[in-house]
Amino acid sequence: MSFIKRMYTNAVRLKLLWPSIGIAIILLFNALFTPGFFHIRLQDGHLFGSLIDILNRGTPILIISLGMTLVIAKEGIDISVGSVLAIAASMAAFLLQKQLPFAIALAAGLGIGVLCGLWNGWLVAKLKIQPMIATLILLTVGRGIAQLVSGGKIITISDPAYRFVGGGFWLGLPFAVIIAAFMFVVLFLITRKTAFGLFLESVGSNRISSEFAGIHSTRIMITVYVICGFCAALAGIIVSSNITGADSNNAGLWFELDAILAVVIGGTSMRGGRFYLGGTVLGALFIQTLTTTIYTLGVPSESVMVVKAVVIIFISLIQSDVLRYIIGGMIRKKSRKKVIANEAAA
Incomplete structure (x- = not known):
């Protein structure tokens, strides 16, 4: 019992309990009502199945959510990640179409993300523009830049190395899942095994006090936006790579909302300070598991957003410490009344 209690305490402390319960409920629903949902088959050395699809399809949101976690920990926000995603994809595809090597196209795409992160960080940290407004600029302009790069068309990609990034397999798993796991490990080591994570939480909690303590808050703020841009x-x-084409019009639409939701569901407060990368991973998996379940049940596409909104609102409410305190107080009050009534009857 002490081991179970310790596991429960750690889960609550690390904000892993509620997203884990949410995922468990959805998986239990699928176990009861979706035949073959847990079936995983090995074909040509590759794993296939609904659970593998959840990991694979949820990879882009998961990677963006990891970067978004650091930005929100700084008490910021980045609503431009969807547009940055479209710019990077369009640039890489455009260079491949011009017969440039894969390495150059990949470096250019990732470099565009870093530059976009630098731009957002400069606006927020140096010019003191509100994060929502600063990143709104790139949200609108970035989509136009992506369309200019691609000419408003879908650029088809035929390079085998590039297609392997999002569509290949390694050790039986989709290579994209391996990339996401690698990014999580790298960011975890950076934020938990170096002073950077402590400085970030300090700046997010109280920037002015952090600066008096000698922390270079501007540098921290720019760094987290650069990381978020790179992740996007x-x-x-x-x-x-997964769709073998760059669609500047639709790529990354609403990704910023799912990423923010994943971070919040994972337990990181929008007010900044403490952040939980593990919780973010569970939050992203929860959103993708919910999405996959909805489509598996044949819910009309126009109703998907509504169903997701209802479920996510419910999960967010049960995460609220204030709501749980109110409900707990009501239960305790009712119990006291029952005890008083029993004593009076006796």
Whole structure:
């Protein structure tokens, strides 16, 4: 019992409990009502099945959410990640179409993401523009830049190395899943095994006090936006590789909303400070599991957003400490009344 209690305490402390319960409920629903949902088959050395699809399809949102976690921990926001994704994908596809080597196209796509992150970080940290407004600029302009690069058309990709990034397999798993796991490990080491994570939480909690303590808050703020831009660009490479084409009009649409939801569901507060990368991973998996379940049940596409909204609102409410305190108080009050009534009857 002590081991179970310790596991429960750690899950609550690390904000992993509620997203884990949400995923468990959806998986239980699928176990009861979706035949073959848990069936995984090995074909030509590759794993296939609904669970593998969840991991594979959820990779872009997961990678973006990891970068978004650091930005939100700084008490910021980045709503331009969908447009950055489209720019990076369009640039890489455009260079491949011009017969440039894969390495150059990949570096250019990721480099565009870094530059976009630098731009957002400069606006927020140096010019003191509100993060929502600063990133709104690139949200609108970025989509236009992506369309200019692609000429408003879908660029088809035939390079085998590029197609392997989002569509290949390694050790039986989709290569995109390996990339996402690698990004999580790298960011975890950077934020938990170096002073950067402590400085980030300090700046997110109280920027002025952090500066008095000698922390270079401007540098921290720019860094997290650069990381977020890089993550968005990497997600763009994976998305375009997976569909073997760059669609500047539709690539990355609403990704920023799913990424923010994944971070919040994972337990990171929009007010900044403490952040939980593990919780973000569970939040992203929850959103993708929910999406896959909805499509598996044959829910009309025009109703998907509504169903997702209802479920996510419910999960967000049960995560609220204030709501749980109110409900707990009501239960305790009712129990006291029952005890008083029993004593009076006795």
